[in-house]
Amino acid sequence: MMPKDLTESIENYLKAIYELTSAGQPASTSSLAERLNIKPASVTGMIQHLADVQPPLVEYSKHRGATLTAHGERAALEVIRHHRLIETYLVEALGYSWDEVHEEACRLEHVISEDFEQRIAAALGHPQRDPHGDPIPTTELVMPADSEFPLPALEIGSAAVVRRVKASNPALLRHLKGLGIIPGARLSVQAVSEFDRNLTVHLPARNASLVLGAAISKHIWVDLVEEE
Amino acid sequence: MMPKDLTESIENYLKAIYELTSAGQPASTSSLAERLNIKPASVTGMIQHLADVQPPLVEYSKHRGATLTAHGERAALEVIRHHRLIETYLVEALGYSWDEVHEEACRLEHVISEDFEQRIAAALGHPQRDPHGDPIPTTELVMPADSEFPLPALEIGSAAVVRRVKASNPALLRHLKGLGIIPGARLSVQAVSEFDRNLTVHLPARNASLVLGAAISKHIWVDLVEEE
DNA sequence: GACTATTTTTAGGTATTCCTAAATATTATT
DNA sequence: AATAATATTTAGGAATACCTAAAAATAGTC
Numbered sequence: 001m002m003p004k005d006l007t008e009s010i011e012n013y014l015k016a017i018y019e020l021t022s023a024g025q026p027a028s029t030s031s032l033a034e035r036l037n038i039k040p041a042s043v044t045g046m047i048q049h050l051a052d053v054q055p056p057l058v059e060y061s062k063h064r065g066a067t068l069t070a071h072g073e074r075a076a077l078e079v080i081r082h083h084r085l086i087e088t089y090l091v092e093a094l095g096y097s098w099d100e101v102h103e104e105a106c107r108l109e110h111v112i113s114e115d116f117e118q119r120i121a122a123a124l125g126h127p128q129r130d131p132h133g134d135p136i137p138t139t140e141l142v143m144p145a146d147s148e149f150p151l152p153a154l155e156i157g158s159a160a161v162v163r164r165v166k167a168s169n170p171a172l173l174r175h176l177k178g179l180g181i182i183p184g185a186r187l188s189v190q191a192v193s194e195f196d197r198n199l200t201v202h203l204p205a206r207n208a209s210l211v212l213g214a215a216i217s218k219h220i221w222v223d224l225v226e227e228e
Numbered sequence: 229m230m231p232k233d234l235t236e237s238i239e240n241y242l243k244a245i246y247e248l249t250s251a252g253q254p255a256s257t258s259s260l261a262e263r264l265n266i267k268p269a270s271v272t273g274m275i276q277h278l279a280d281v282q283p284p285l286v287e288y289s290k291h292r293g294a295t296l297t298a299h300g301e302r303a304a305l306e307v308i309r310h311h312r313l314i315e316t317y318l319v320e321a322l323g324y325s326w327d328e329v330h331e332e333a334c335r336l337e338h339v340i341s342e343d344f345e346q347r348i349a350a351a352l353g354h355p356q357r358d359p360h361g362d363p364i365p366t367t368e369l370v371m372p373a374d375s376e377f378p379l380p381a382l383e384i385g386s387a388a389v390v391r392r393v394k395a396s397n398p399a400l401l402r403h404l405k406g407l408g409i410i411p412g413a414r415l416s417v418q419a420v421s422e423f424d425r426n427l428t429v430h431l432p433a434r435n436a437s438l439v440l441g442a443a444i445s446k447h448i449w450v451d452l453v454e455e456e
Numbered sequence: 457g458a459c460t461a462t463t464t465t466t467a468g469g470t471a472t473t474c475c476t477a478a479a480t481a482t483t484a485t486t
Numbered sequence: 487a488a489t490a491a492t493a494t495t496t497a498g499g500a501a502t503a504c505c506t507a508a509a510a511a512t513a514g515t516c
Contacts, residue, residue: 009473029494042474044495049472063481063494093321094347104341111335119322237503257464270504272465277502291464291511 008110010057011079012036013046017058017068018076026065074141081137082109082117084130089120091131098131098182099173132173133164133183133221151212151220152197156189160222167219180206181220236338238285239307240264241274245286245296246304254293302369309365310337310345312358317348319359326359326410327401360401361392361411361449379440379448380425384417392449400444408434409448 006014016035020027029047033040050072051060057072068076086105090096096104121127121139128144129135135144148163162185167173176182180203190209191200197214212220234242244263248255257275261268278300279288285300296304314333318324324332349355349367356372357363363372376391390413395401404410408431418437419428425442440448 007472030492038473039475040494041476041496046473048495090344094344094351096347100343104344107339107341108336111339113332113335115328116318116322116332119324123322235502258462266503267505268464269466269506274503276465 014076015079026067028065077137077141084136087130099170102168148221148223151217159225161225163223164221242304243307254295256293305365305369312364315358316355327398330396376449376451379445387453388450389453391451395447
């Protein structure tokens with residue numbers, strides 16, 4: 001039942017494929033290459049390897065991209081659970097800020113034991129989301145269902161709450177925290193600029209409005225809230 | 229000033245050389261091979277590499293073993309500091325027992341950042357020894373001086389205190405804890421068996437005596453204490 | 457001091473994971 | 487439907503860190 005242990009490199013590929021395929025499409029060679037900072041030719045080689053391994057970790061047909069098999073998905077969720085628990089632990093137990101945790105978690109996620117995972121999960125009270133609001137897969141490796149969606153899809157005037165800030169760039173994260181854009185923040189969209197997709201966002205808690213470019217707003221995921 | 233970052237493999241070699249040369253002799257190819265579970269031929273290759281790198285990490289002359297350069301020693305002490313701080317953190321903050329920490333620390337020691345190191349050191353109150361009593365190098369990478377010595381060198385009848393239990397085998401560590409042989413334990417040697425070097429050890433706290441074979445006793449390091 | 461046993465080194469090889477450059481397949485445009 | 491642009495794959499290579507087998511050096515014994 002327990003799959004062998006995978007190399008750090010393979011775990012990074014599986015994690016990247018998981019995230020890229022969450023949109024419903026297979027992960028293309030070039031999208032993987034860009035995300036992993038590896039040349040496309042190398043990605044092709046690794047994908048072919050992951051499809052050949054027994055049991056196969058990905059399903060692959062030439063020029064058509066890769067998706068995870070059930071085995072591959074389990075392995076990916078294991079790494080994602082590690083990553084998100086570690087990020088949470090660094091913030092909650094060691095006083096890191098949310099912009100400092102990504103790199104550390106990226107290195108630690110591949111080396112911690114299942115025992116370590118269980119202990120920090122217990123120490124944190126089995127959290128359901130990490131400091132960026134990303135859901136933490138359960139011990140049984142199920143990704144919790146969520147209902148949030150990217151901010152650009154929010155209707156003008158609807159009240160929403162920030163659920164996730166899907167960014168790892170430390171400077172961007174500090175910037176957003178400075179603006180009050182953190183999980184739990186209430187907001188609504190007042191206007192959309194037709195050509196550049198800039199959003200004018202209102203934050204009732206600060207009684208302030210600000211403008212977010214499309215490159216930022218797509219990383220902010222929100223959920224609808226009842227008006228009060 | 230800051231040396232490049234070393235591979236996990238190189239860090240393991242440097243740590244092993246540090247420990248093997250602490251006895252005053254250069255580390256031989258075969259002793260390194262045995263400690264690292266690597267074939268001697270491979271060790272020769274790596275030692276030559278470590279001596280050729282700029283700046284050199286080891287000093288090496290053929291058939292005569294390896295010692296660390298100042299650079300190599302700094303790198304080794306960095307890894308050892310990581311290892312011992314992590315072991316301490318696992319016990320103090322996450323409830324591990326002293327026999328469960330070695331493997332976890334061996335993996336984590338290579339991937340934590342200096343920031344992580346500083347944070348756990350601060351969280352622990354900058355401890356001077358790890359759960360096995362081994363001294364933790366300072367932030368400035370100085371190994372604290374110590375006065376302890378192996379139990380077989382303790383004179384019969386002298387009161388001593390256990391300072392270090394230099395073992396990583398979990399079963400042995402559990403055994404010794406069961407016997408009361410942990411850092412801080414008072415003891416004295418009542419008798420030495422002439423041929424097998426077995427020691428009859430008395431533990432005043434338990435008002436009990438026990439016999440330790442030479443293979444165990446050499447891993448127990450003690451310090452003299454004033455009689456009261 | 458010669459000889460044997462042991463240790464160490466050299467030589468050549470393997471697996472992993474990346475690379476570049478060239479060839480090929482797909483997609484978009486006219 | 488042909489062509490151009492883009493994406494992907496193939497082919498061949500490099501670095502790291504191991505391996506085995508054979509050669510060479512050292513150490514121990516008579």
